[in-house]
Amino acid sequence: MKPWISIYFLLLLASCTGYQPVLISREKIFTENTAGFRQCHASTLTETKDGNILCSWFGGDHEGAPSVKIWLSGWNHQSWSVPEAVADGKVSGNTTYPTWNPVLYTLPKTDSVLLFYKAGPNPRAWSGWLNTSADNGKTWSEAQGLKGLIGPVKNRPLMLRNGDLVSPSSKEFTEKDWKVHLEWSTDHGKTWKIIPVNYNQKDVQVIQPSIIEYRNGTLQLLARSQQNKVMTSFSYDHGRQWTLWKETSLANPNSGTDAIRLKNNWLLIVYNPEISGKNWWEGRTKLNVAISKDGQQWKDVLVLENGKDGDEYSYPSVIQASDGTIHVSYTWNRKNIVHAVIQ
Structure with missing residues (x-):
């Protein structure tokens, strides 16, 4: 091997093994007690075609209350807009349901933004809904039912390199029976098919997956679990x-x-680096950023929050913007949503 080639590969290796994300900024999105809700949770991010960042979450009296609506705020790289309610649970007759887990997604190379969310009395009986925007999130359509689908249950869809659109989803059949599935479209969301993922694997309970596509076409799911570990599954045949x-x-x-x-x-x-406690909120006092090459062995590289007992920093959303910056949002003690920028 020629000397200059050896030097090139050494420099390439050093640049890869030395990758270290840096926290640039971290701020609360709105002023507490002025936003029209008492509690908030489950934020989601997307970058619009015009380069701005949208963040959505659910907020109301408390999680599961009929007052819970879907809220939206926009960031123009200087400040966040005042949150506004863009969807509610008035989706069936005279009953108003709580709303849950919004997911924003910008269709590539368009001004179209999709806002998926759920409405229903609880996660075992909710249904999927969709609002759309044709102007980068400035105005929104009326709610459309997803007709038997849940939609992306927490984390955004992924458009594969072949043009297929995949929503990572899951179903809580009971409080102890959780299963992941994919909602898959080959026509940009006009029609969908459901692909169950390991429904016969009874010893693992998983929900709320993220989906990743590698350069070689391998797909990976990373999911929340009842096993005190982030669980993973791979597909080597395009899902x-x-x-x-x-x-x-x-x-x-x-x-x-x-x-x-x-x-x-x-x-x-972005994840909570702890294990479950006796109560559902235990283990959510710390929030870390970790990186990996293979999706199985991970290294912590940033601490976003390191709180005390009773604190909750949870349900992160992460995107990489067109300028390369990494944006994270997460729940801050159910009182606010934090936006962090990483380089």
Whole structure:
């Protein structure tokens, strides 16, 4: 091997092994007690075609209350707009249901933004709904029912390189019986088919997956679980078949995560690095960023929150913007949503 080639590969290796994300900024999105709701949770992010960032979440008196609506705020790289309600649970007759888990997604190379969310009395009886915007999130359509689908249950859809649109989803059949499925469209969302993922694997309970596509076409799911670990499954045939769920090196206190593949081909996940306690909120006092090359062994590289007992920093959403910056949003003690920017 020629000397200059050896030097090139050494420099390439050093740049890969030395990747270290840096926290640039972190701020609350709105002023507490002025936003029209007492509690908020489950935020989601997207970048619009005009380069702005949208963030949505559910907010109301408390999770599961009929007052809970879907709220939206926009960031123009200087400040966040005042949150406004863009969807509610008035979707069936005279009953107003609570809303849950919004998911924003911008259709590539368009001004169209999709806002998926759920409405229903609880996660075992909710249904999927969709609002659309044709002007980068400035105005929104009326709610459309997804007709038997849930939609992306927490984390955004992924458009594969072949043009297929895949929504990572899941169903809570009971409080102890959780299963992941994919909602798959080959016509940009006009029609969908459901692909169950390892429904016969009875010893693993998983929901709320993220989906990642590698450069070679391999697909990976990373899911919240009742096993005190982030669980993963791979597909090597474009999503037709999936490997059995197995543990990653990441702890999981039965709390939501989100993961993406970066432009430099590293994988990045935002998660709570603890295990479950006796109560559902235990294990959510810390929030970390970790990176990986293989999606199984992970290294913590940033601490976003390191709180005390009773704090909750949870349900992150993460995207990489067109300028390469990484944006994270997450629940801050159910009182606010935090937006962090990472370089």
